[in-house]
Amino acid sequence: MLLLLLLFISCTRKEKSVRYSYDFDNLPDRVWAGEDFWTIPLEDWQINEGRLECTGNSSNMRTNLITYPIRPGNGTFALNVTCGLLDKGDQEGTVGFSIGVKDDEDPDVKAACYFGKGLNLGVRTNGVLFIEDQTVSFPADFSWEKFHIRVEGNFSLKGKAITLRLMNEQQEEVAWLVKESIDEIEGLIVLGVNHHVATPFSNGPSFWFDDLEISGTKISYEEGNRFGAILWAMYTNSRNVLKLTAQLAPVSARVNGEVHLEIEEGDGWKKLATEKLRADSYTATFRVGNWNPDLEVNYRISYSENLKDGETSDYKYTGTIRKEPVDKPLVFGGMTCQYGYGFPYTPVVNNLLKEEPDILYFSGDQIYEGNGGYSIIRFPADRAILNYLGKWYMFGWAFGDVMKERPTICTPDDHDVFQGNLWGDGGRKIELEDWQEYAGTSGGYIEPAEMINVVHATQSSHLPDPYDPTPIDQGISIWYTDMVYGKISFAIISDRIFKSGPKEVAFWEEGRRDWITEQGIDLSRLDKPGLKLIGDRQFEFLTHWMKDWKGANMKVLLSQTLFANIPTHHGSIDGILAGDMDSGGWPQTPRNKVVDLLRRCYAFHVSGDQHLPLFVQYGIDEFRDAGWAICTPAITVGYQRRFLPDRLGIPYQNRPVHNLDNTGEYIGGMGHKNYVYAVGNLPDNTRSELRYERAQLSSSGYSIITFDPESRDISCNAIRFLADADRLRPEDSFPGWPVTVNQFDNAGINRTGDKITIQSSGVLNPVLLVYDAKTEELLLSVRMKGDEFSGIVKGSGRYNLKIGDPETERWKTVSDIIANEIETSPVVVEF
Ligand SMILES: [Fe+2]
Numbered sequence: 001m002l003l004l005l006l007l008f009i010s011c012t013r014k015e016k017s018v019r020y021s022y023d024f025d026n027l028p029d030r031v032w033a034g035e036d037f038w039t040i041p042l043e044d045w046q047i048n049e050g051r052l053e054c055t056g057n058s059s060n061m062r063t064n065l066i067t068y069p070i071r072p073g074n075g076t077f078a079l080n081v082t083c084g085l086l087d088k089g090d091q092e093g094t095v096g097f098s099i100g101v102k103d104d105e106d107p108d109v110k111a112a113c114y115f116g117k118g119l120n121l122g123v124r125t126n127g128v129l130f131i132e133d134q135t136v137s138f139p140a141d142f143s144w145e146k147f148h149i150r151v152e153g154n155f156s157l158k159g160k161a162i163t164l165r166l167m168n169e170q171q172e173e174v175a176w177l178v179k180e181s182i183d184e185i186e187g188l189i190v191l192g193v194n195h196h197v198a199t200p201f202s203n204g205p206s207f208w209f210d211d212l213e214i215s216g217t218k219i220s221y222e223e224g225n226r227f228g229a230i231l232w233a234m235y236t237n238s239r240n241v242l243k244l245t246a247q248l249a250p251v252s253a254r255v256n257g258e259v260h261l262e263i264e265e266g267d268g269w270k271k272l273a274t275e276k277l278r279a280d281s282y283t284a285t286f287r288v289g290n291w292n293p294d295l296e297v298n299y300r301i302s303y304s305e306n307l308k309d310g311e312t313s314d315y316k317y318t319g320t321i322r323k324e325p326v327d328k329p330l331v332f333g334g335m336t337c338q339y340g341y342g343f344p345y346t347p348v349v350n351n352l353l354k355e356e357p358d359i360l361y362f363s364g365d366q367i368y369e370g371n372g373g374y375s376i377i378r379f380p381a382d383r384a385i386l387n388y389l390g391k392w393y394m395f396g397w398a399f400g401d402v403m404k405e406r407p408t409i410c411t412p413d414d415h416d417v418f419q420g421n422l423w424g425d426g427g428r429k430i431e432l433e434d435w436q437e438y439a440g441t442s443g444g445y446i447e448p449a450e451m452i453n454v455v456h457a458t459q460s461s462h463l464p465d466p467y468d469p470t471p472i473d474q475g476i477s478i479w480y481t482d483m484v485y486g487k488i489s490f491a492i493i494s495d496r497i498f499k500s501g502p503k504e505v506a507f508w509e510e511g512r513r514d515w516i517t518e519q520g521i522d523l524s525r526l527d528k529p530g531l532k533l534i535g536d537r538q539f540e541f542l543t544h545w546m547k548d549w550k551g552a553n554m555k556v557l558l559s560q561t562l563f564a565n566i567p568t569h570h571g572s573i574d575g576i577l578a579g580d581m582d583s584g585g586w587p588q589t590p591r592n593k594v595v596d597l598l599r600r601c602y603a604f605h606v607s608g609d610q611h612l613p614l615f616v617q618y619g620i621d622e623f624r625d626a627g628w629a630i631c632t633p634a635i636t637v638g639y640q641r642r643f644l645p646d647r648l649g650i651p652y653q654n655r656p657v658h659n660l661d662n663t664g665e666y667i668g669g670m671g672h673k674n675y676v677y678a679v680g681n682l683p684d685n686t687r688s689e690l691r692y693e694r695a696q697l698s699s700s701g702y703s704i705i706t707f708d709p710e711s712r713d714i715s716c717n718a719i720r721f722l723a724d725a726d727r728l729r730p731e732d733s734f735p736g737w738p739v740t741v742n743q744f745d746n747a748g749i750n751r752t753g754d755k756i757t758i759q760s761s762g763v764l765n766p767v768l769l770v771y772d773a774k775t776e777e778l779l780l781s782v783r784m785k786g787d788e789f790s791g792i793v794k795g796s797g798r799y800n801l802k803i804g805d806p807e808t809e810r811w812k813t814v815s816d817i818i819a820n821e822i823e824t825s826p827v828v829v830e831f
Pocket of ligand 1: 337611
């Protein structure tokens with residue numbers, strides 16, 4: 001057993017009295033407090049020499065006892081804990097309990113841990129015992145080295161009362177206090193340090209805890225609330241390779257760290273692989289070759305931790321590897337950006353469970369710096385890592401049950417590496433001072449490479465093997481790759497890691513260098529040669545990906561942000577902005593290059609990041625001469641953006657037939673010709689006291705995209721935070737959604753060039769590749785639907801065609817087709 005757990009059940013009439021105790025003596029030294037606890041902030045708590053220590057000095061540090069809440073109704077409870085001062089700090093602080101901790105909005109234990117309120121009681125270091133505002137003083141010569149706090153609750157028809165007692169090391173009562181006529185106490189028991197303060201501080205005292213005892217008839221046991229040591233898992237399977245990463249709590253990984261993966265077979269479990277636990281990220285990544293995609297099977301992850309007495313604590317976690325869907329449309333859940341006030345995002349989680357997507361995509365900002373209620377720690381690396389992990393675990397705690405039984409694509413964005421607005425510049429190191437001097441617009445990473453690598457390991461190590469794993473600058477790992485699933489070929493790339501910083505080109509002195517505040521500036525001055533968006537390495541990868549159709553009928557690019565700069569309003573309704581370089585609209589030349597590549601292979605683009613649901617058709621030279629893209633709603637919007645061109649009098653043309661405001665063809669902030677088909681704008685006022693209502697008002701939600709590999713239709717819905725997926729009403733979708741386009745629309749209806757028409761027979765849905773006969777550049781790449789196809793190419797006028805079946809490698813080539821001849825008569829290819 002992990003913890004010394006004493007369970008005495010004595011039945012007296014109808015009441016059941018239960019007693020639990022934790023002495024922590026047998027636990028190895030580690031950060032994680034155990035499966036019955038959840039400590040916040042993660043980096044400020046640890047198990048050390050048989051005690052639970054709170055080593056931080058900030059306000060409101062807490063250990064939530066998640067498995068033994070106080071239940072409603074009459075009865076009694078008693079809490080005992082031994083504590084002592086670790087560090088006095090410079091400011092008066094407190095130690096004690098919060099009891100009956102719950103969140104009024106969401107009954108989930110996760111919500112209680114982060115947003116719950118309860119009755120605060122305990123000891124102040126200025127010599128006062130307190131239950132909320134009620135206090136009593138005790139002698140000044142009290143020894144803080146070791147003491148005991150006892151809480152007794154008596155709830156009966158005669159009345160409700162809480163008694164608090166302070167005892168010295170010898171168990172002699174020093175002071176006591178009773179609070180009567182209190183309301184019902186129901187919810188979590190929380191150990192609190194500096195938990196009374198109205199104003200947060202960062203120089204208070206710290207304490208240790210030991211011998212925690214909980215007993216009484218008002219205590220219940222919720223085994224399902226346990227969390228850890230295996231917190232959750234994410235997996236992908238593609239091209240007969242299963243990759244799965246187990247995410248563990250910060251156990252004593254340096255002592256022993258082997259994690260096992262098994263699958264269910266017959267009545268038992270068959271071991272598939274064993275991997276070492278990474279001591280920095282607490283992850284173990286499994287790679288299983290020869291995976292049968294038709295197999296639907298339960299998996300089990302197991303981990304054993306050595307205890308001090310030589311025994312082990314054994315932990316298990318189970319999930320399901322789904323059969324890859326090939327005979328039905330692929331249902332894809334698109335998510336982005338989870339600002340902490342919406343945690344644990346229960347409406348979105350429940351809807352995802354109801355929608356049963358085949359695959360999930362979390363495009364970035366799985367954490368924000370402030371999530372969980374504490375700011376970031378940037379240095380040193382080990383502290384920054386724990387600080388990141390505490391926020392990262394919130395993501396897994398919220399979405400683990402959705403992710404454990406379907407493939408998950410997860411890519412880090414800027415906030416994930418503590419750098420709101422990231423221009424990674426290929427991994428270059430940048431000092432915090434330099435970054436600050438140029439208002440956050442110098443290219444590079446502030447955080448230590450060790451921390452960035454932990455972010456990449458936790459978020460993306462379960463993706464299919466990277467296309468080219470060569471690390472970037474500073475030895476930072478890289479994860480861009482492709483995945484074939486359900487006959488869809490996904491390219492998964494970063495549009496941040498290689499991107500140049502605006503400092504390179506921003507020529508104005510005032511204000512932020514990534515923001516264009518004036519209309520009408522010469523945007524071409526921002527488009528210097530050599531600037532990067534996705535970078536050379538990823539562009540080379542995409543040129544390889546675009547012609548590889550093995551197992552796939554359609555292509556989809558997944559990246560973090562949109563390759564257009566759409567919003568007109570930033571931060572608030574007053575924040576009007578002409579352009580923003582923190583969008584995929586800049587730098588313009590590499591943006592045009594990647595959008596051109598996408599239209600050549602009829603690829604759809606799924607992104608996030610903007611916190612503004614958008615459905616857009618890109619333009620390069622003309623409006624609508626390239627492919628379609630969705631920017632999915634943020635799971636919870638923090639920073640607000642709006643697209644209100646009509647209010648600003650920005651001209652437009654060709655509004656879609658739905659005639660919604662702020663839609664149609666507009667010139668975007670970086671000069672691109674954007675066709676905005678649908679936008680999920682926020683109302684001017686999104687204020688609400690209620691967290692989930694605020695999320696709903698702020699255009700939060702998720703998207704469901706259905707890719708039909710037979711009809712080639714792409715159907716998108718952007719759904720609001722508070723919708724019920726079982727009963728979706730029209731108003732639960734953002735205006736303009738649902739919307740359906742077809743794969744072949746991604747060439748752009750206004751594209752001009754040479755028309756290639758082909759008739760083929762003998763191969764079902766062949767792949768057609770069209771090369772420029774002079775430059776050998778690949779101009780068109782498509783999986784045909786049936787025997788006939790027409791497409792537009794722009795090249796020298798002479799083309800080579802390659803047509804065939806990538807599965808059987810049967811190919812035919814037709815060389816040196818002359819454009820004006822094929823306009824009139826189709827090329828005929830017979831196998
Ligand atoms: Fe975001």
